[in-house]
Amino acid sequence: MARAAAARLVTAVADAQAARGHASVVLTGGRNGNGLLAALAESPARDAVDWARLDLWWGDERYLPAGDPERNVTQARRALLDAVPVDPTRVHAMPASDGPHGDDVEAAAAAYAQELALAAGDGAAVPEFDVLMLGVGPDTHVASLFPGLPGVRETERTVVAVREAPKPPPVRVSLTLPAIRAARQVWLLAAGEDKAEAASTVLGGGVDPADAPAAGVHGRESTLWLLDAAAASKL
Numbered sequence: 026m027a028r029a030a031a032a033r034l035v036t037a038v039a040d041a042q043a044a045r046g047h048a049s050v051v052l053t054g055g056r057n058g059n060g061l062l063a064a065l066a067e068s069p070a071r072d073a074v075d076w077a078r079l080d081l082w083w084g085d086e087r088y089l090p091a092g093d094p095e096r097n098v099t100q101a102r103r104a105l106l107d108a109v110p111v112d113p114t115r116v117h118a119m120p121a122s123d124g125p126h127g128d129d130v131e132a133a134a135a136a137y138a139q140e141l142a143l144a145a146g147d148g149a150a151v152p153e154f155d156v157l158m159l160g161v162g163p164d165t166h167v168a169s170l171f172p173g174l175p176g177v178r179e180t181e182r183t184v185v186a187v188r189e190a191p192k193p194p195p196v197r198v199s200l201t202l203p204a205i206r207a208a209r210q211v212w213l214l215a216a217g218e219d220k221a222e223a224a225s226t227v228l229g230g231g232v233d234p235a236d237a238p239a240a241g242v243h244g245r246e247s248t249l250w251l252l253d254a255a256a257a258s259k260l
């Protein structure tokens with residue numbers, strides 16, 4: 026799944042760059058997201074991407090000090106970004122807990138929302154993401170929108186602070202459903218037996234996104250589930 030998704034990402038980014046001169050991708054953390062990045066790092070096809078004309082954003086972040094090994098951006102750097110010629114000014118990491126906002130995760134979320142709006146221009150709230158990837162948690166969470174927590178019900182803001190996440194660390198920053206739904210393509214990544222129940226619940230239909238956040242996401246042009254056989258075993 027990681028290799029297939031990495032190949033698909035190269036094509037999507039190269040197509041966007043050919044059509045518009047640049048591309049914008051939202052990365053996900055977690056096992057599946059990092060697996061995709063590692064597969065891309067190993068693939069000769071990575072040279073088809075013009076890394077200097079690619080903006081990278083994150084769907085969520087664990088609110089920890091910069092460089093913490095549990096931060097999604099740290100893991101993405103190790104898996105791929107340290108090995109490719111990205112433009113550092115286009116790598117839009119979410120704020121860290123030892124940054125200007127300190128313990129104020131709400132201020133950190135607001136700052137990322139402002140960064141998104143500035144990049145978007147023209148009064149839009151978020152840039153035109155070409156591809157937005159989301160790892161699907163075994164509990165159906167996507168980004169850091171967890172079942173039963175208020176973030177998944179947000180309808181106005183593009184970025185929210187998350188407290189008391191059931192998966193450590195408890196304090197996080199996350200894009201919201203409206204921000205996610207603004208992307209051209211939304212890809213949901215699910216590999217492994219522990220994702221089978223979540224995939225079956227969401228793809229079975231009829232669930233409330235407040236209970237199963239993955240059920241609330243879609244792209245403007247396409248919504249794609251990328252599953253391996255184990256994750257698809259209960260469909």
Ligand SMILES: O=C1O[C@H](COP(=O)(O)O)[C@@H](O)[C@H](O)[C@H]1O
Pocket residue numbers: 053054055056057058084085086087097159160161162163166167168169192
């Ligand atoms: O904590 C997180 O978990 C989800 C899912 O991760 P996985 O390891 O179960 O694939 C991930 O999408 C999110 O970015 C991350 O912060």
